Amino acid sequence: MxxxxxxxxxxxxxxxxxxxxxxxxxxxxxxxxxxxxxxxxxxxxxxxxxxxxxxxxxxxxxxxxxxxxxxxxxxxxxxxxxxxxxxxxxxxxxxxxxxxxxxxxxxxxxxxxxxxxxxxxxxxxxxxxxxxNKSINKSINRLNNNNVHFEEIWSLYPKKSGKKVAEREFNKAIKNGVNPDDIKNKILEYNKQIEAKQTPKQFIKQGSTWFNQSCWEDEYDLTPINGNAKEPMKNGGYGTR
The missing domain is CATH 1.10.10.10 (Winged helix-like DNA-binding domain superfamily/Winged helix DNA-binding domain)
Structure with missing residues (x-):
């Protein structure tokens, strides 16, 4: 590599x-x-x-x-x-x-x-x-490919509001060289932080806000507030460690 x-x-x-x-x-x-x-x-x-x-x-x-x-x-x-x-x-x-x-x-x-x-x-x-030519053809179709990535990543976000804005910012980020896997992993970290800190729903960032603020560049604190950390389960929910 x-x-x-x-x-x-x-x-x-x-x-x-x-x-x-x-x-x-x-x-x-x-x-x-x-x-x-x-x-x-x-x-x-x-x-x-x-x-x-x-x-x-x-x-x-x-x-x-x-x-x-x-x-x-x-x-x-x-x-x-x-x-x-x-x-x-x-x-x-x-x-x-x-x-x-x-x-x-x-x-x-x-x-x-x-x-x-x-x-x-x-x-x-x-x-x-x-x-x-193969690379050029793929580049021409990159927005369609990005949409596939976006739908997968959007399904992981905890507060699905402002989807159109989020998708626009996602496509812009990918065009500028951000790896979609990095965005995905940061959403998973954000989900873990929400669970660890027991963040009330009203304080979870809307999807449009998270993407618009490039929150995949943020660092998340996964330290539990009461020692009862939770881990994501395969079905997308969370279980007590």
Whole structure:
């Protein structure tokens, strides 16, 4: 299994980034990080969590910054799914220079970019044009796949209100590189916290609120308040430990 990428020593920010007046300093650093990886390895698949650790930011801050760069067309994201599965395997990132921005004469690359944008599994040779059509087709259908994931995850949430808002925020998170399994596991943790703390129903977050606030990034306290911890049973209920 491929390890997540990291750059330990330096990054190279393209000179044309100085011509952009609608991005933050942090976004410029993200562009440099992705751009450097493209020049060295030809492909970038670092997760939001790794970027957050690298830049000492929260995952939500990274997600927001990347989402804005997607909308501006400066960074392009492509999702690749696991073979014969609807689970996201990797998210590939690519820097795209906006049209109308001149390239300085002294701007070059540290290493020549590979003509193959994405690494291929040995069982699937790369087409002559370097594009994995199977991955592209799956990316086009990612929203449908996300809906399948969402229904499964939504069935686990304890307070099912605001489903449309929750689904919208879920799809947005997946597009920005959040692993659906991470969301699922955090909902299960939230359920355990509710049981451990005996949280009254009126204080349980509505589904729309939990997803809108990206609560899969929160830490949950599973320490029981009276020593009578409960564990989830197979049928979805809870039993005393």
């Amino acid at each position: 491929e390890k997540e990428q990291d750059i330990k020593y330096f990054t190279q920010i393209p000179a044309w980034v100085d011509e952009l007046d609608n991005i933050s300093d942090f976004q410029a650093r993200l562009i440099g990080y992705i751009y450097t990886f493209e020049n060295i390895t030809g492909t970038v698949f670092t997760s939001n969590q790794r970027l957050a650790k690298r830049f000492h930011k929260s995952s939500k801050t990274v997600q927001t910054a990347l989402s804005d760069l997607y909308n501006k067309g400066i960074v392009h994201s492509t999702l690749v799914y696991k073979e014969d599965s609807k689970l996201v395997d990797k998210r590939y990132l690519e820097v795209v220079k906006p049209t109308g921005i001149p390239t300085p004469e002294n701007e070059g690359t540290l290493y020549p970019k590979t003509s193959i944008p994405y690494p291929q599994k040995r069982a699937y040779p790369t087409p002559e044009n370097g594009v994995d």
